[in-house]
Amino acid sequence: MSKNIFKGSVVLNPVPVVMVTSRNNEGKDNVFTVAWTGTVCTKPPMLSISIRPERLSYEYIKESMEFTINLPTRKLTRETDFCGVRSGRVVDKISEMKFTMKEGKEVSSPYIDECPVNIECKVKSIIPLGTHDLFLAEVLCSHIDEKLIDENGKIHFEWANLITYSHGEYFPVPKTAIGSFGYSVAKQATIERKKAIAKTNSSTKKKKDKIKEKTKKKGRK
Numbered sequence: 001m002s003k004n005i006f007k008g009s010v011v012l013n014p015v016p017v018v019m020v021t022s023r024n025n026e027g028k029d030n031v032f033t034v035a036w037t038g039t040v041c042t043k044p045p046m047l048s049i050s051i052r053p054e055r056l057s058y059e060y061i062k063e064s065m066e067f068t069i070n071l072p073t074r075k076l077t078r079e080t081d082f083c084g085v086r087s088g089r090v091v092d093k094i095s096e097m098k099f100t101m102k103e104g105k106e107v108s109s110p111y112i113d114e115c116p117v118n119i120e121c122k123v124k125s126i127i128p129l130g131t132h133d134l135f136l137a138e139v140l141c142s143h144i145d146e147k148l149i150d151e152n153g154k155i156h157f158e159w160a161n162l163i164t165y166s167h168g169e170y171f172p173v174p175k176t177a178i179g180s181f182g183y184s185v186a187k188q189a190t191i192e193r194k195k196a197i198a199k200t201n202s203s204t205k206k207k208k209d210k211i212k213e214k215t216k217k218k219g220r221k
């Protein structure tokens, strides 16, 4: 492979793209889009978001030391972009985007009900880095759409139509896996068993979706 050298930028790709909700001490809510986010610890469960100090959300989150991460779906791509190009200082993004806000369970910040996954976080430390400050936060609890959980309690994020961000563009996350954790060293029998379970789960989901669609159509008649 012949490669060009690039300096001075983080080319890590693809990255998540999320909407972060917060509430300030006066009870005002805001939402903004964040791509510089990641999992940083398993126990305690922790993640990070990097925020430029000029953002309104920076003020809100520094005040309350809490925020909620909302995972957008393909349907919410336009909303995700909008919340990343307009500030809450000039527009009420929550009402403009017609989001249904629900009260948090462990934190003061509300969450976006239209997003299938909402992660409630408590800020543990803030580290200034340069353009952005790194907010390290503990995950206190998460809300997960029950439609993403199968009979065995397994969460299927691949059923959620989530989106990702790559070099200025949004992409859908594919529904089919091309491998699974440890499959490179697993015994063939284990791989076959896992594949069979995945096939059953996806056909159960398809059946459920068909029933749902039929019920919807009947309702419309």
Ligand SMILES: Cc1cc2nc3c(=O)[nH]c(=O)nc-3n(C[C@H](O)[C@H](O)[C@H](O)COP(=O)(O)O)c2cc1C
Residues within 6 Å of the ligand: 017, 030, 031, 032, 033, 034, 035, 036, 037, 050, 051, 052, 054, 055, 056, 057, 058, 080, 081, 083, 084, 085, 086, 087, 088, 089, 132, 165
């Ligand atoms: C795809 C995308 C990703 C973004 N990621 C970040 C980020 O990681 N950190 C950040 O401070 N701003 C990020 N922004 C910019 C803010 O979301 C944007 O400035 C927003 O208007 C700030 O809103 P606020 O002033 O209401 O807080 C991103 C914008 C987009 C469109």
